[in-house]
Structure formats: structure tokens, C-alpha cells
Amino acid sequence: MRYCWHVSLRERKRARTRQALVDAATRLFETQGYEGTTIADIAAAAEIGTRTFFSYFATKEDLLFPEAEDRLRAALDAIAARDPGDRPAEVLLIALRHVGEASDEIVSPLAALRLELISTVPSVRGRGLQIQQDAQLEIARHLAAAFPDELDVVGAAALTGAFVGAVTGALQALFDQPDGRGPAELRAAMQAAVAQTLAPWMDER
Amino acid sequence: MRYCWHVSLRERKRARTRQALVDAATRLFETQGYEGTTIADIAAAAEIGTRTFFSYFATKEDLLFPEAEDRLRAALDAIAARDPGDRPAEVLLIALRHVGEASDEIVSPLAALRLELISTVPSVRGRGLQIQQDAQLEIARHLAAAFPDELDVVGAAALTGAFVGAVTGALQALFDQPDGRGPAELRAAMQAAVAQTLAPWMDER
């Protein structure tokens, strides 16, 4: 039995190695490109065996989404902490904001790299969409649980899908047109389009 | 120069081989499973060389989405043929109905298999989402072009994303709960949830 206040050596070491892998991958992807970097390269740079890599990340793509679980948890917590008066769509928006919060680290090297690779490397985009969809379903489940009188799981999933889809669609369109806008402008343009799209939901009552 | 009414031998043969590949893959996936079937198996069953497979389909996953382009084209045509009085959301719904039309062939062996593999094999789901997102963006572009006064590309993408997201989310939630409902019931449940979710948009004015 492990005492809960004790973070074992193993856990610390594991977290350190995991971070080392992400850092090494970020650096190598930036210098050699995604396809030009092999898993063997990354493992070597993080000073572990190639085989061991796969006990930290299941696939090469997953290196680019290391905080996916944390973000999801933040969103679920936000749903659980809803104010009693709020309506589902409002709670959902707050939760989604928590997910996007981490993309305030658009400044972070990893996040910037991720955005580039998503629009560049098909397999990365595919993995990202998968992760997004899984998170969506989980959020929908919790949302339905938080509003048992007003939503069932399918309805909650439709609502969540609509909101996430609006954001994702706007972002995709923005990144598709090759203008030289900075991150802040992109963000503003996206928020404007999404706000207008979702307006019919938010302003009733 | 080729005369437009002439379908060359090459094209006919190519289409036949392509169909043979899809048929062989469908059969093999059903009997041996997706992972249990190699591309070499499929190529052999369609009587072509393994190497030649890749001049028909870029990846193994693409075998499961052979009519993706046709469906997209149908949706785009529907947008182009809009009635002058229609509002964007209505046209979009009509277009999306054209995309889904092909899934009326839920009866078709391929469509049924696809649904199963999407919820079973990660790479298949990833590819499906990718195709979906690409189609979304293309639809948004044409929608924006069809309503130049009311939508820009980003706004159209947000709208399209919201609608597609609602459908996709509802479907995902439905297929996730392991009840024994038939295709017709699933369809009905999905449509109900989506209709309710999108109601705030449709009933204004």
C-alpha cells in the first residue's frame, strides 16, 4: 500500500522521462520536420531505448497531445462546479473555455508546433480529431448528468458537437486562408464568427 | 485530346479494378477482420500486384470511403441549385441531407461494415473524421459563395461545423450505448436530437 502524500521515485522519474520525450520531440520536429524524425531519434535524444518509448506514448502522434487528459479533466470539473441557475448551453461554453485555456499557451513551442503539424501532417490531424471527439463524448456525458431533467446523453452530445464543431470549423477555415494574421487576431476572428453562429442559442430568454 | 462522350478502355478497366478492390476488401474484412487482413491479401483477391494497390487507394483506410467524393459533389450541387428565397441554414441542411443520402445504403454491406469499423478501429475513425472535415470546409466555401451578402468563409465554416457536429455527436453517442436498436430507430433518435438542438436556428422568423 502506498501512502497518498508520497510521490514515489518511480512516478517522479516517469514524469521526468515523459517530459524529456516531449521536449526532445518538439525540438527534433522543429529542426528536422515531423516525418524526418524517427521514434528512434526521439528515444535516443531522451536517453531511453527505442522499445521503451512505447510504454510512454502509444503512437508518435500522441507526443503532440500530452496534456489532453488534463484539459478534459478541467472541463469536466467546470461542469461539476456549475451554478444552479445556469442553463446547459452556458455551462457547456464555460467548460469548453477551460479546454481552450491551455491553448493560451499558443505561445508555448509545443502548441505552436502542434497547430502547424495539424494542418500539415494528415496522421496528426486524424489523431487530434479523434482525441477531440472522445473528449466531446465525455463532456456530453457529464453535461447530461448535470442536467438530468433537461438533457439526455444523445441530446447533450448533439449540443456539444454543435458548439465544438462551430469552433473547429471556424479555426479550420481561418488556418486555411494563408493570411499573415497573428495569433491574437486569429483568436478574435474565430470568437466573432462563433459568437455570431451560436447567438440563436444564447440570447433566448 | 479525348472526346468527352468517349469512355476509354483504360477508364472502364480502372473503375472495374477499383470496384473489385472494394468488394474484395469488404468480404475479407468481414471474414477475417480489418487488422487480420493485409493489403497483400486484398490485392491478391482482386488479382493485382501488391504494389499496384497503392495506385488505386493511398491507404488501407481509404478502401472504406470509396464514394466520399461523389457525396461531396452531390452536396455542392445542392448548394448551387438553391432556391433564391432560402436562408443559409436551410440550404445547408438540404446539402447535408444529400451527403447522408448515401448512408441510406446503411443496408449496403460496405456502409454497415464502415460503421462498425469506425467505432472499432482507431485509424479508420481518424480517416473518417479527416474526410468529414475536409468535406465540411469545402461545403462552407461553397455556402459562403452562394450567400456572399450574408456569410464569409469563416462564418460559413462555423455554421457548417455546428450542424455537422450536432449530427456527428448524436451519432457517436448513439453508437456508444450498446442497445439493440435497429438502423431505423437509431436514425429516428438521431434526427430527433439534432432537430431539437438546431431548433433555435430554424424557427426564427
Added chain:
DNA sequence: AAGGATTACTGCACTCAGTGCGGAAATGCA
């Protein structure tokens, strides 16, 4: 109908992601 030009087919050798296995090393715990 025959010619050369173009395009498709295919085998070969190769890279790389990812897996199963088994032994060796590190860690946790008493």
C-alpha cells in the same frame, strides 16, 4: 495496320511504426 509515345502494372529492396517476448536492471517494501 503499324509506329512510337504515354501510361499503367509489378517485383524488389527499403524505411519506419508498432508488437510480443524474454532477460536484465531498477525500485519498493519488509
Added chain:
DNA sequence: TGCATTTCCGCACTGAGTGCAGTAATCCTT
């Protein structure tokens, strides 16, 4: 210190996907 449990990691392997180069099929012109 000693023993149980994880973790690490090399090895051998499968299967997807690519580049290349030679051969076969199709096309088009005359």
C-alpha cells in the same frame, strides 16, 4: 539485506507505404 514487483530494453518480426526501374498494355497518329 533480501525478495517481489515494475520497468527497461534488445531482438526478431509484421505490415504499411515509397522509390525505382523494367515490362506490358493502351492510345493516338499517320
